[in-house]
Amino acid sequence: MKKPTTYLDKKFHYPVRDFPFAQLFVDRLNSVAPPSKHISELEKLHTKYEREEIAGLYQTLYAFVAEPEFQTLYREFIREYVFGVVGTTGSFQGRPGIRIHPPNGKTVQFHCDEWYGHGPDVINFWMPLTRAFSTNTLFAVPLERSIVEVEQLERQKVRIEEINGVLESAAHAIEGEPGMLFCFNSKTVHGSKTNTTDITRVSLDFRILPEGASPGTRPTSYFICAESNSLEKVNLKGKRAVVYIDSRFGLSRFFSPEQQRDLILKYSDQKGLVVTIDEIEIQTMSHHPLLHQCVEGKLENVVLMFSSCALPTDREERKILLEKTRKSGVLIAFAREQKIFPLEISESEIEAARKEVF
Secondary structure, eight states, X not given: OOOXXXXXXXXEEOOTTTOOHHHHHHHHHHHTSOGGGXXXXXXXXXXXXXXXXXXXXXXXXXXXXXXXXXXXXXXXXXXXXXXXXXXXXXEEESSOEEEEEOTTXXXXXXXXXXXXTBOTTOEEEEXXXXXXXXXXXXXXXXXXXXXXXXXHHHHTTOOHHHHHHHHHTTOEEXXXXXXXXXXXXXXXXXXXXXOOSSSOEEEEEEEEEETTOOOBTSOGGGEEETTOOOOOOOOXXXXXXXXXXXXXXXXXXXXXXXXXXXXXHHHHHHHTOEEEEEEXXXXXXXXXXXXXXXXXXXXXXXXXXXXGGGSOSOHHHHHHHHHHHHHHTOEEEXXXXXXXXXXXXXXXXXXXXXXXXX
8 A cells, every 4th residue: 555645635636527426416406306496517506595405405415326327437436546546445435425515604613534433544535526715615734733733632621612713723725626636534634614605515525445444433334345346225125115017018018917016026025015006007098197106106105117128118208207206206116127216227227228128
């Protein structure tokens, strides 16, 4: 492993074109919001959302970073770029942290991660997805001075309400924009100030655990081995579900309703789902009104289908159905693939699978 001074307290740059995290966030937020709330850039969030709506944005984005669409790109970024920066391999934080820092707001007090159980050799990365400058950005104290400042706090037995002010006075702004990473470790003091700029700062942060280093008091599940390709599975046990069957189009036309139902119920039993409704699509209509009702959440929160290739053959209708699913929070569980949209299979993966079958 490289010596810490070769990469700590430094900025690095990556190609935004290859890793467009900010655009992914914009697209996801717009996909679940009415047109009046649509944004072209993350830094304009405060022009469409009130302060009390920020919690809802966090909920949407944290759900998104657990999905394969984000996780696939994130893991590629870690393996292909980030491990090259630190010159080592090891494990990485499974889900990055998200910070939304609107005008007149503040995200975190000044601290160092070691205070909260992170191991002394854990490497942190901070990545702005908007312009970060002046008072909207991250503030940090260089590592050597951080160690001195924290030791003085302990010697002087500084009260908790005084710690933030003492550390803030020693910190400097880490300015940047999309495409920049700032690297520091768990002993580095960092925090934020009240944002007096006219834009919202959005950023990601994540950690690397070098091979052989201690995670501190954090559970090992907090980190994922760099060699792992498996994505987190969704726990469906006890959730109520509706069985949806249609044997007229796509792959489903080769399987009778009874065959589809048999596979669906086996998958349901395996996952511990509680099937409350069993529905067959209206056979005289081509636009799948019952499926639309299911994904809108008007029956149950989980829809059990035979296969992703049993979705409507019309590309535009599929797109509308999947957009409705994301907005409603409904999960579509595909028994043949044993995957769940949108948590375990993405829209692009569904389309790729259709091309292989058809």
